[in-house]
Amino acid sequence: MTSLARPTSLTLSDVRKSYGSLAVIHGVDLTIGEGEFVVFVGPSGCGKSTLLRMIAGLEEVTDGEVAIKGRDVTDLDPSDRGIAMVFQSYALYPHMTVRDNLAFGLKMSRTAATEIDRRVAQAASILKIEHLLDRRPGQLSGGQRQRVAIGRAIVRKPDVFLFDEPLSNLDAELRVSMRIEIARLHRDLGNTMIYVTHDQTEAMTLADRIVILRDGRIEQVGTPRQVYEDPANTFVAGFIGSPRMNLLDGVWSKGRIRIGEVLLPAPMLQNDRSEGAPLKFGIRPEHIEIAVSGEDGLPAIVEFTEYLGGTCYVYCRLAEGQSVTIESRGDKQPAGGDRITLVFPAARSFVFDDNGMRMR
Amino acid sequence: MTSRREIRARKAFWNRIAYHGVGIGTAFFFLAPFLVGFLASFRSNSENGQPPLPPWPTAGISIDAYRALDGFGSGVWQHTVNSLIVSLGTVVLTVVVSVLAGYGFSRYRFPLKNVLFVLIIATLMIPFQSILTPLFIILAKLGLNNSLFGLMLIYVTLQLPFSVFMMRNAFDAVPKEIEEAARIDGARDLKLLVRVLMPLVMPGVATVSIFAFLNAWNEFLAALVLLSSNENYTLPVLMTAVRAGRLGAINWGAVQAGVTVMVVPCLFVFLLLQRYYMRGLMAGAVK
Numbered sequence: 001m002t003s004l005a006r007p008t009s010l011t012l013s014d015v016r017k018s019y020g021s022l023a024v025i026h027g028v029d030l031t032i033g034e035g036e037f038v039v040f041v042g043p044s045g046c047g048k049s050t051l052l053r054m055i056a057g058l059e060e061v062t063d064g065e066v067a068i069k070g071r072d073v074t075d076l077d078p079s080d081r082g083i084a085m086v087f088q089s090y091a092l093y094p095h096m097t098v099r100d101n102l103a104f105g106l107k108m109s110r111t112a113a114t115e116i117d118r119r120v121a122q123a124a125s126i127l128k129i130e131h132l133l134d135r136r137p138g139q140l141s142g143g144q145r146q147r148v149a150i151g152r153a154i155v156r157k158p159d160v161f162l163f164d165e166p167l168s169n170l171d172a173e174l175r176v177s178m179r180i181e182i183a184r185l186h187r188d189l190g191n192t193m194i195y196v197t198h199d200q201t202e203a204m205t206l207a208d209r210i211v212i213l214r215d216g217r218i219e220q221v222g223t224p225r226q227v228y229e230d231p232a233n234t235f236v237a238g239f240i241g242s243p244r245m246n247l248l249d250g251v252w253s254k255g256r257i258r259i260g261e262v263l264l265p266a267p268m269l270q271n272d273r274s275e276g277a278p279l280k281f282g283i284r285p286e287h288i289e290i291a292v293s294g295e296d297g298l299p300a301i302v303e304f305t306e307y308l309g310g311t312c313y314v315y316c317r318l319a320e321g322q323s324v325t326i327e328s329r330g331d332k333q334p335a336g337g338d339r340i341t342l343v344f345p346a347a348r349s350f351v352f353d354d355n356g357m358r359m360r
Numbered sequence: 361m362t363s364r365r366e367i368r369a370r371k372a373f374w375n376r377i378a379y380h381g382v383g384i385g386t387a388f389f390f391l392a393p394f395l396v397g398f399l400a401s402f403r404s405n406s407e408n409g410q411p412p413l414p415p416w417p418t419a420g421i422s423i424d425a426y427r428a429l430d431g432f433g434s435g436v437w438q439h440t441v442n443s444l445i446v447s448l449g450t451v452v453l454t455v456v457v458s459v460l461a462g463y464g465f466s467r468y469r470f471p472l473k474n475v476l477f478v479l480i481i482a483t484l485m486i487p488f489q490s491i492l493t494p495l496f497i498i499l500a501k502l503g504l505n506n507s508l509f510g511l512m513l514i515y516v517t518l519q520l521p522f523s524v525f526m527m528r529n530a531f532d533a534v535p536k537e538i539e540e541a542a543r544i545d546g547a548r549d550l551k552l553l554v555r556v557l558m559p560l561v562m563p564g565v566a567t568v569s570i571f572a573f574l575n576a577w578n579e580f581l582a583a584l585v586l587l588s589s590n591e592n593y594t595l596p597v598l599m600t601a602v603r604a605g606r607l608g609a610i611n612w613g614a615v616q617a618g619v620t621v622m623v624v625p626c627l628f629v630f631l632l633l634q635r636y637y638m639r640g641l642m643a644g645a646v647k
Contacts, residue, residue: 058540079546091537095559104555105545152541 006033008070009192010055010160015064017050017216024050025216027064032160032194032209037186040196041203042213043239048196049164051213055194056085056162069159079108084153088165090145092137098148099133105156123154126188143174150185163195167202179205200240204228212236234356237282243313245284246324247352252277257351260320262298265346269359279359282350285313285327290334291341298342300324302334316340394623401425401616408613425613429621432602432614434591436621443577443594444625446508450515450576451569454523457516458568459561462527463553467539477528484521492585499586506588514586515576523568530564531557566636573629577622595622 010032017025025047032038040048053059055066057078066074073081084105092101102123106116124130127147137145146166153161163182167175183206186193197203203210204224212219212227212235220232231237237245250259252273257264259281273279291297300316303323312333314326324342334340351359396415403410404422430436465477495514496505504510534557542556558565580596587593593601599618603610 056540056544058543077546077548078540078544079548083544085541085544087537087541089535089537091535091541093538093542093556104542104547108546108551152545156545 006035008032009034009036009068010194011065011067011070012051012055013065013067015051015054015066016062017047017054017059018062023216025054025062028216028218030211030218030221032192035190035192037193037195037206037208038211039203039207039209040194040211040213041198041200041239042219044198045215046213047216048198048213050216052085052162052164052194052196055160056083057081058085079105082159083162084156084158084160085162085164086146086149086153086166088168090137090149090169092145092148092152094137097134097136098129098140098151101137101148102133102151102155105152119155119157123151126154126185127151142170143178146170146178150182154185154189159192161191161193163193165197166195167197167199175202182206200242204240210240212239231282231350232358234280234282234352237350237352237358241284243285243325243327245282245350246288248281248283248318248322248324250279250281252279257281259298259322260318264298264349266351267346267349269351273353273359278354280352280354280356282352283344283348285325287348288324288326288342288344290314290326290328290330291343295341295343297344298324300340300342302336302338302340304336305333307333316342397616397619397623401613401620403613403616405613408611425611425617428611428614429602429617433593433598436598436618438591439593439595439598440621440625442508442592443596446512446515446583446594447573447576447625449509449512450519451572453512453516454519454572455565455568458520458523458527459553459558459565461520461524462529462531462561462564463557465524465528466531477524480521480524488518489581492582495582496585505586506592508587508592511583511586511594512576514582515572515579518582519568519572519575522571526568527561527564530561534560562636566633570630570633570637574626577626 008031010030012028012030015025015028016023028051040051042048050059054061057073057076061074064074065072068082093104096104099120102120103116106119111119120133121130124133127150129144129147129151132140132144132148137148140148146169149166166182167178170178179202182195186206195202195206207224209221209223210227211221214235220227220236222230227236227240231240231245234247238247248259250257250264252258252275253263254275255266257266257279264281298318300318303315303317305315306313310329312328314328314334316324316326318324326342328334353359396412399416400412402421402423403417403425404419405424405428407417407419408425426436433439465473495517499505499510499514502510504513538556538560539552542552547556578596579594580600583594583597584600587597595618599615599622602614602618
């Protein structure tokens, strides 16, 4: 893991959160290295924002410890933790100019006026918002407001930057350009950044490491490549990647996998399963090909297709009723009602046991 | 043949005439009483008893009415100061208490919060005349009867249910993230409230201030009951004394002068606060 190569920036040890009797975070352990860009991703209600807010000190930690640069900050005030946060709604102070918005935190910590001016000017030049310094947030566009919000974080010179879905309020085009800008910012500043999103494109493109959460538990931690190519369970397999990975019900049959009446070759597995054990067979839409002539594979009927320019999504149904999605790049696209045969390399497929855990 | 452009211009012209005509007409009905009162206050003593039309002084402008008004009680200046002390004191106390209470009700979680809030609002349904006697007894026990401070406390009490409700709504409208951003920036407790949140709830504070000022300024019954010595009278009590006049004859000129004097501070307070009252400061905070 990348974190082992660098000094530790942030450590979560068995962090828990409950509201009364309702537990929302069930003991999270995580170590984040200095300068690492970590993205928390998961479906809504998985606790990713709560976890970020616990790191920020905006939510009390019920149990466990949060340490930043080796210092226990679990019970410290947010302003004493060495963090800065960028909110989804920007949360700028509407009655202050951009300059005052940037300077507010420094004024609160009684920084010298010359130092405040220097840092505000520096942050403004990094984000190219110098010409906006005397305006108020109400006079700015969404993208400009988000820059100011990021600027407000930069001037604090934090050990850890926290981003809570910062791009969700922007339109699609702006989101892409701000995403690149955040990546550039991370490269230039080199700070540790923790970023919460439900958008997996953002997660995949920005992250050094992705933390996938579900129901207050970590499902998998790894580089974008690891979580995509080596998912630990069906949840991660289904969550990362678009369109979703096909997860087909099947049974174990003499070292092969039987789906309906068809026997498929299985990827290399170390432990053998008992005959007839139910399992899930996963294959990504982009790894399935349509057989040209007479190859062995899964027979299917095309239900409908979606043409997206470079690619085409083909939605099919297997003989016994399970649906399969294919991402096809070929010139010749099947039409609805066509009978086709699906082929794929066994090495690209995944097998999960009936608890959803990956079988290796 | 008239072009479509001319037709359109003519239509717009008549539309504008109708729009402004209705506006001016409506404004006239609201302004007329003030104008009549103001003009009538400048009639001379002899003209005072005459029929009210025309309302303006016909025999030259005179300030007899203001002299007569000043002749009552301890002089109109003293009573204006009394009224100002009570009203401004009421505004300050009401704002301080309702801002803190509104913030508490809006942001903190504590047991019986909603029950308490409903109880506070429910007191609006009690006609205050019905609790005037107990209030009088309480103030007497505290040694605050016939004192402007005592009267101020009564006004604040009466003003609070509405004001707390108003301020809670104002704080509810401030996004939580702004407060959280300020906490991360290191603003805590009072600093957070004064530096970050107060400017955002200014419309609420302005509304509360205007209502507190006007109600305290115009209140009559409690002032009449609680103030017993002449030099403590507030303007509404003075005005009644003026109107009662001597031997049943009413000095209408002095009454009009009193009305004019009483209107000025209300106008002033409203004009001072209306830009907060009208402005939606929240624009641009989020989204």
